[in-house]
Amino acid sequence: MSNKISKIGVFTSGGDAPGMNAAIRAVVRACTYYKTECVGIMRGYEGMIEGDFEQLDARWVGNILQRGGTVLKSARSKEFRTPEGRLKALGKLRSEGIDSLIAIGGDGTFTGLHKFHQEFGIPSICIPGTIDNDLSGTDYTIGYDTATNTAVEAIDKIRDTALSHNRLFFIEVMGRHSGYIAINSGIAGGAAAIVIPEETMSFEELYKILGEGEETSKKSNLVVVAEGSKIGDAHTLAKKVAERSSYFDIKVTVLGHLQRGGAPTYFDRVLASRMGIAAVEGLLNGKSDVMVGIKDNKIVYNNFDIIMQNHHEIDEESMRIAKILSI
Amino acid sequence: MSNKISKIGVFTSGGDAPGMNAAIRAVVRACTYYKTECVGIMRGYEGMIEGDFEQLDARWVGNILQRGGTVLKSARSKEFRTPEGRLKALGKLRSEGIDSLIAIGGDGTFTGLHKFHQEFGIPSICIPGTIDNDLSGTDYTIGYDTATNTAVEAIDKIRDTALSHNRLFFIEVMGRHSGYIAINSGIAGGAAAIVIPEETMSFEELYKILGEGEETSKKSNLVVVAEGSKIGDAHTLAKKVAERSSYFDIKVTVLGHLQRGGAPTYFDRVLASRMGIAAVEGLLNGKSDVMVGIKDNKIVYNNFDIIMQNHHEIDEESMRIAKILSI
Amino acid sequence: MSNKISKIGVFTSGGDAPGMNAAIRAVVRACTYYKTECVGIMRGYEGMIEGDFEQLDARWVGNILQRGGTVLKSARSKEFRTPEGRLKALGKLRSEGIDSLIAIGGDGTFTGLHKFHQEFGIPSICIPGTIDNDLSGTDYTIGYDTATNTAVEAIDKIRDTALSHNRLFFIEVMGRHSGYIAINSGIAGGAAAIVIPEETMSFEELYKILGEGEETSKKSNLVVVAEGSKIGDAHTLAKKVAERSSYFDIKVTVLGHLQRGGAPTYFDRVLASRMGIAAVEGLLNGKSDVMVGIKDNKIVYNNFDIIMQNHHEIDEESMRIAKILSI
Amino acid sequence: MSNKISKIGVFTSGGDAPGMNAAIRAVVRACTYYKTECVGIMRGYEGMIEGDFEQLDARWVGNILQRGGTVLKSARSKEFRTPEGRLKALGKLRSEGIDSLIAIGGDGTFTGLHKFHQEFGIPSICIPGTIDNDLSGTDYTIGYDTATNTAVEAIDKIRDTALSHNRLFFIEVMGRHSGYIAINSGIAGGAAAIVIPEETMSFEELYKILGEGEETSKKSNLVVVAEGSKIGDAHTLAKKVAERSSYFDIKVTVLGHLQRGGAPTYFDRVLASRMGIAAVEGLLNGKSDVMVGIKDNKIVYNNFDIIMQNHHEIDEESMRIAKILSI
Structure with missing residues (x-):
């Protein structure tokens, strides 16, 4: 399958989270490592519809590892929720030659990409980037730490x-x-x-x-x-x-x-780096319609369906701990 | 005059500010240096009325230099605004043998001490501790930086x-x-x-x-x-x-x-240290009813009256700078 | 078994690590929660030999959660390596009525406690507190994050x-x-x-x-x-x-x-809190000669022998990641 | 005189200091405000000799205010110490139409610019940027705080x-x-x-x-x-x-x-902003061969000669304070 992937589009969407830039950098560097092209889609689905693209290379992502926010910017897009909007986006991606997508964001982001994937079959992987740590399928989301x-x-x-x-x-x-x-x-x-x-x-x-x-x-x-x-x-x-x-x-x-905001912790930078690489490797290995996650310190890939149907529960142990300590 | 001062009471009052602890430490260490006793009055005027005192020495103020807040605590006191409250406070100070006062706080604190000084003549010096930097008579207040x-x-x-x-x-x-x-x-x-x-x-x-x-x-x-x-x-x-x-x-x-809150900056720690020493030296040199201040990087003592009647103006230069930069 | 444990002695030993104070606090609060006495042994094995003890309660451990270092202090003890030294320590513990021990430290600390336990059978649990994260039996040690x-x-x-x-x-x-x-x-x-x-x-x-x-x-x-x-x-x-x-x-x-040094991260504070509680609960549940650890986000207890014979390996994945990113 | 200045070249030289970027930004924004062109000279005197120039505008200096280091980079230049090197630099400046210079750095930087000014008469102002605070003619240098x-x-x-x-x-x-x-x-x-x-x-x-x-x-x-x-x-x-x-x-x-390194404090950012604006205004007002300084919180301009012949003394008060506190 891997020969199908030659130009990956990467974007951030939804609320920003510290470590998103580290994830973008890892995606770009992994693409370089695997000799795959990488294009940045600015402002999420909004920029996808407008064709607001940037060719990304090691230089472009230099010195962003430690910065909060997202250099690809983020925005909400009403238009992408319409079939017309999504068709427009598809057209722009095709013109640019983008044949696969990596999205960094939360559940709203994933829902959009899942739909897009169902409609047009473009290979797609999500990276969980949200401070809330509210996604099932991963112990930690980027930005939470x-x-x-x-x-x-x-x-x-x-x-x-x-x-x-x-x-x-x-x-x-x-x-x-x-x-x-x-x-x-x-x-x-x-x-x-x-x-x-x-x-x-x-x-x-x-x-x-x-x-x-x-x-x-x-x-x-x-x-x-x-x-x-x-x-x-x-x-x-x-x-x-x-x-x-x-x-x-x-x-x-x-x-x-x-x-x-703020400079991400080492944990979020390393997590983001691992997930960014894993997303590229996942696409190259034929995975699609999945979210990269980390479980017991190992990379996992979960189907969108499963992610969307579950909530990331707080364990009762934490509440018990809180009670004992506040005595 | 200096032979009159043998036991200084020090307290914090009003909103807390980072660097207050550094000022307390400096007062105590200056007292040790000048072989003068030092008593901590807990919770401002409230503790003065209740006789809530602590004997302070180098050990008591060990490892507080870098901490936000105030180890002497702070509180509002309605009772001190009444003549009866102030008389009670005077009684407690006399029982303890406290013959002079150093207050760390803002204009509310100073107004109280000024009145107390007018009524009973107890030697008193104020140290400006407030994040607002709103006191005339000093370029900087403790906590502002x-x-x-x-x-x-x-x-x-x-x-x-x-x-x-x-x-x-x-x-x-x-x-x-x-x-x-x-x-x-x-x-x-x-x-x-x-x-x-x-x-x-x-x-x-x-x-x-x-x-x-x-x-x-x-x-x-x-x-x-x-x-x-x-x-x-x-x-x-x-x-x-x-x-x-x-x-x-x-x-x-x-x-x-x-x-x-937060650990004070070097500037606030050094400022607080200088002011704490200057307050003790001021009392020992016969000064009273004054606020310690810093003007052009030199210690000054200003009468309460002058401090209270003026506002610490923002210079027009700052507003001009802000305008040029936001172009 | 739990009726045997009525007075726990806790100490820190070896190099200090941020989060040790959070662990001490958790031990003390868990003791309060389980209505067990808790005594602090100052300066590690040195204080154990000298009988340098402090009665600990919620007040004593107030406001230490966020501080680096260890309020129980730490020291090296040559004397504890001798049979005479350990006998002296045993005598002091008995006089004080301490019937069980919790040590916070690294492998040197554990080796000492293991020997002590082998000789005298006193119920003992270790908590891994070292910035190096070099202990097998736990994914993370306190202070590493x-x-x-x-x-x-x-x-x-x-x-x-x-x-x-x-x-x-x-x-x-x-x-x-x-x-x-x-x-x-x-x-x-x-x-x-x-x-x-x-x-x-x-x-x-x-x-x-x-x-x-x-x-x-x-x-x-x-x-x-x-x-x-x-x-x-x-x-x-x-x-x-x-x-x-x-x-x-x-x-x-x-x-x-x-x-x-420095204020511990949330991760180290929560980890230390969990481990402190787990150490107390372990003792009360009859565990001994074990180290508390965290594996896949769950508390585990491992025998000292196993801990001491293994090294905490760095996974090859990390090195692979580092290589891809530095391209 | 002010009509002579239409294109200012700005550069950083010597050891970098936090706040240099804030100074660069202020120079650029002041140029915009006063409708004067501004060119960045990369890598100090080295870039001046090579003609490594960047057209600067508000966009170029966007989001650099809070960053350590210097976006114009810094380097040592042996060649600029030779008459040939300085002649080359002059040629490059003339080709670019740069008619005046602002240097941000320490005494080594100033010495070079002073010589250049003496030889060719190009209007020149220095801004003190060095963490050492070792320059006379200013109470504070950029980066020291x-x-x-x-x-x-x-x-x-x-x-x-x-x-x-x-x-x-x-x-x-x-x-x-x-x-x-x-x-x-x-x-x-x-x-x-x-x-x-x-x-x-x-x-x-x-x-x-x-x-x-x-x-x-x-x-x-x-x-x-x-x-x-x-x-x-x-x-x-x-x-x-x-x-x-x-x-x-x-x-x-x-x-x-x-x-x-590190993000500059508010003090260094405001100081750098004030000095950057003052440097531009100084040039426009006909000043040259001077260093911008801050004395008693007011902007001053001192001749290079005076700056170079004096040392920024530590006041005895500081040493006295240190002694009392370490008691």
Whole structure:
């Protein structure tokens, strides 16, 4: 099969994540190594439709390994959701001679590529690049390690001021459908309580944890809240606690988009490098309609269908750990 | 006069700032050097009223130089605003044999100490510790350098994602009455526009700056907004721009309390060390009712009255620089 | 079995590693959770012999989670290698009522505890705390993730200056018997070549890689060298290259002990927390003479014998990756 | 005079320093603001002789503000020291239409430009970019603030391990002729002793300071040594102490080139921005053969002659401070 692949198009799509550039670089260098051409598609599906392409070589990806964001840029594309949009994209790819695709992004990105693959059969592989770590089929997504460290560094700074004032802080971290960043930055940040989308803790239970702190004269508290919390975001929870008790001097910080940026950690750079190479090798070996993943530190390829139908669960062990530590 | 001072009480009050611990350490070590006793008053005026004291020596302040926050803690005290509260505090100080005071904090802290000094004549010196750099009588306050760097590091991360998506970001930094953090983190962060309390830029003018970016196809923009902005905070400004134009994909990040924490920069540690020593030496040399400051890299002592009646202006040069750079 | 364990002694020994404090905290909190007493043994085996003990509780381990180093301190002990020394240590433990031990450290630490256990049968569990990641029986040791990131951050800074001057840099990282830090910081830092103790690359082969760079007019090069390199340390290699060719402007940086310090990453904090809890639970469940490890993200317990007889190999995949990327 | 300047050539030379890119960006943006052309001369005098020029505009300097190193690169040039070399350079500048020069670098850079100016009269201004802060005529040079913070962060990490082991560390920082980085990173890092080129402390005096630590059972010590130390570098001093006493467990770390890299601090970015603009405005206002400086937070222009004949002294106050704090 491998003789079919001679020009790979690579693009990033969806929210950016630290390590995407390391993945792009690895794709390009693997192409050079395997004497395959590589074309960068700018701004995701939008650039595919417009034919916004860049010839990529080792020089083009020089000195990007350590940078946050994505040099190929990212954008949302409404047009690609229409059959006409996808046909236009196909035309541009054919004109350019691109015969296979590597997408770096999250589940929205994958859904689009899966559809495109079903319609036109172009060999396609996805690389999971999203800080949320919410994709099944891989233990880690690119950007998650960096984002969690960014959250922990912010929590460390907030703890300085929390301890100086005996305050209660609600800190909101990213994770609309996934509590990965929250649970691990919460454990690493010494949170008194952690609120995640996956868990069924009620507000009463949360309040009781804080109240227990009060009784035991534990004076400083940090509560880490995933943005997808089912019992209210950080501002809402802070308001509800304030209404119940005047004991606490409460502050809220929403970390927001700074979690997406920054130089990637070694872990994300190495993960991205491995996945970038694996994506190229996968295409050359005839794989398609799959996502590269890492399981128990080994590269795996999973069908899109399977990835899309499952959620990356948080193990109960993490929640148990959090509970013991916050005693 | 110096023979009167034999036991100095030191405390932190108001919002904490990185470098306060370095100042405390310097006060203690200077006391040791000058063979003067030093007592820590916990939780500011609150601890003074309660007699919450700690004997301080070199060991107690070991390994705190690099830590954010304040090991003496800080709190607000309503009671100290009453004559009864202040009398109670005086009693506790006398019982402990404390004959002079060093306060580390901002203008609220100084106002309290000034009143206390007027009533009871206890020798008192203030050290400016606040991230806002909003005190006249000193070129720099302790914590400002660190907080501005923290803001810039956050802006750098947000720029990664802004550039990847061609987005417009409104980033709110601290500074209720002062634009110091905003103007300097804005220049250093490459902001397209900077909104500060001191300036009279209207929303129309701001919008025009962003619009010019649109015309010239400059695709990414960061706007840094001081929390004390007169034309609306970051969320408000973002909303107003969104109502006017659908051109921009707008996001908002409020940096909040993480600007208060973190290990202080070398500048804040050295500044705090110099000021801590200068406060002790000032008391021993008979100075009182003054704030230690730094002017043109030299230690100065200014009367409280003068400090309180003036504002630390932002020089027009900074605004001019910002304008040239954002071209 | 669990009724035998009522007072656990915990200590750190050997070189310190970031995350040791998080492990100590987790041991103490798990003891509180399981209503077991916990005593800190200061300065490793040295403090055990001297009876230098501290009663540990949640307050004692407050605010240490994020700190590098070890609050229990570490030291080498010649005396513990003698039968008399170990007998003395046993006596002190008995006087204090300590009936079980948790050691945090590397293979030297484990060897001592293994012998102690063989002689006196005291229930003992080890936690792997060493930046080198050189222990079999666990995928990761505490401190390795942080140390590798510290190395990468340093490499990033050196790359700035290397690129500005077209220089060749030899950067020496820790790892006397293990190339883990070197291979992963090398991949993440974009090294042209990586020299590790496990590999059999000759100086000629290394020189050829650099020379190829020369031919292809690649002007900047970073070579990462593990301190345990079999073909010479960074200074030696730099000298040998300089003798062979005047083409390169060569500089050397030995990162040294700064790799041991710093606030631990989220990964090391969570790993240390899990292992600390697992060590306590292991003892309470009757395990002894084992090391806690993590394999495929699950806690495992391995016998000391097995740990000591094996080396933690670097997988060939990593070396393959490094080769493809440095093309 | 200003009508003479229509095309400015800008270059970096000598050792790189963080903030150089911010200065380049400011020069380019000021040129745009004042409608003057700007040409980048690559690799300093070497590129000037070769005619290695780049047309610079706002786009070219986009997203470089936060990067260490210099995008214009730097190199040493033997040829520029010869009259023939300088004549060649002049020819290339004339062909390109460059009528004035801005150099960013240290004293070596300035000496070359001063000579060039004397010979050919081309309007020339220098911007002080060197981490050593060793230039008279300015309170701060670009890169010094960042380098000192980098040194302090490294010292903080080493302190973690020093405290865990009761060790004595000798840490060597940059500064061949100047103790600025050493004295300020030493104060900020809590050093027991600081060895700088400017001071006359003998080895005996240094040893006595450490010995006093021994007597007073202060168990951990950091000694910061500037590379230009007159009594031996860090390795030499460590060896001499070890020969004298077996009391200390001594380690050495030479920070080296990592001090040159990294994202510049806000201070260096703002300083570089101000100086870049001031250099352009200076040329346009007819100034020449001067160095831009900052004195008491105001821009100044000093003649090269004056700069070259003086040394930037360390004030005695700093040494006094260091002594009081290390008590």
